[in-house]
């Protein structure tokens with residue numbers, strides 16, 4: 197049985213987790229997952245420096261609590277993993293610094309993990325997906341991917357904003373604090389008044405900037421917030437459903453897996469489940485408590501990478517702010 | 531009688547007959563998961579676009595199925611049946627060197643469309659049909675639109691590249707450079723240079739840029 201400690205620190209969340217493997221890495225068990233989320237004041241966005249300050253402050257406590265919760269000491273773990281990118285530079289550096297010192301002090305291998313692949317691997321482990329087409333929707337990503345020839349290949353992605361950015365930036369205009377997904381979802385459920393907003397799909401790619409501009413303008417002109425939330429969701433999610441359907445028809449995969457923070461949205465789940473049904477594919481969603489950024493995604497992927505002998509020397513353990521998932525050779529999958 | 535031969539992402543494709551010739555009926559069926567006004571707007575708009583750009587592309591010198599009939603309200607198009615394979619299948623079944631000429635033909639055809647301000651909007655290897663291993667036919671113009679902007683042409687090429695790197699990763703680099711070669715035969719080397727630069731720029735957007 198292997199045990200790996202993981203640190204997530206790409207954006208607003210600082211989180212640590214301990215996971216162990218059962219059956220040589222086929223199944224995992226999350227022994228602990230402790231988080232602290234930086235929330236900017238209502239109406240303003242995440243400021244990288246402020247977020248990193250928060251992470252520095254909470255780090256010792258979160259490390260400690262995640263060990264206590266797992267009932268384990270650091271010298272019992274087999275490796276220390278950390279989110280090496282993509283993400284906000286100042287935030288990434290906090291997680292990396294903590295991971296490096298733990299690895300050095302306890303003489304453990306240090307394992308860099310790609311945050312997007314973390315979302316994917318954890319979702320696969322928790323849902324038991326076999327060979328899915330994946331829709332990853334979060335603040336940092338909006339893309340469709342499937343595995344082939346050693347890498348996660350991108351079949352489609354956003355050309356400008358991510359879906360998380362669309363939701364948060366509109367929410368901010370409405371005076372909500374970020375992340376505003378749950379609030380917008382709640383308001384959307386109270387309306388069925390459809391206001392047209394730009395629907396922009398290019399091949400398997402999406403563009404959300406037109407929706408944001410129009411929705412903001414309509415809000416300033418006094419359109420009611422509930423109808424706007426409803427319409428924004430209907431249009432943006434229909435775009436995501438469409439590009440997923442395109443990729444599904446093209447690849448002829450038998451499973452659709454939804455993951456990332458926005459995966460928690462019920463309306464999005466409903467649309468994708470219908471798309472999957474139409475093509476006779478199974479539909480899987482990451483459990484809500486693990487849809488957002490968390491240490492478990494890093495610890496679990498770190499464990500898979502560790503089993504495949506992946507590690508990095510402390511002196512060379514740089515963070516990579518725009519590390520694309522399709523650049524990573526995934527040695528633990530075939 | 532019509533027979534369903536393919537369920538695309540957007541439409542159901544039926545094979546039938548019209549005046550004794552084989553014909554394709556393409557129906558964009560309502561998608562129940564979409565808000566009804568949004569759904570009917572999209573289906574109608576795309577049907578109209580598809581029919582008109584199938585015709586325009588022909589004028590630009592690119593082979594497309596003939597359009598026989600269109601009903602925008604029902605989102606139906608009846609068009610010529612093309613007896614061929616999708617490029618996607620040809621790529622998986624052949625050796626690279628055998629289809630180099632096909633890739634350059636793809637490039638030349640895209641350049642001809644762009645020259646006439648036609649942006650295809652959905653360039654993937656399942657939207658080219660190939661007759662007898664050498665005649666290339668472009669289909670699926672539902673996302674097409676008219677533009678002369680460098681940006682729009684570059685997005686078109688980016689989509690082509692994305693389709694190649696995701697679904698045909700082993701041959702992608704070679705195939706894409708052959709496509710660009712063909713493109714430059716029609717549009718010139720300078721144009722291709724500008725486009726490649728723009729494609730790179732597009733690919734850097736939408737990456738992790740959580741600057742707010």
Ligand SMILES: Nc1ncnc2c1ncn2[C@@H]1O[C@H](COP(=O)(O)OP(=O)(O)OP(=O)(O)O)[C@@H](O)[C@H]1O
Pocket residue numbers: 442445446536537538539540541542543554556595609610611612613614616656657659669670672
């Ligand atoms: N005129 C035609 N002749 C022969 N086969 C055709 C014709 N039109 C379409 N097809 C077949 O049906 C498939 C789907 O058609 P088309 O791409 O027009 O529909 P779609 O629903 O937009 O598909 P996609 O999944 O590519 O978005 C094509 O890949 C091709 O195999």
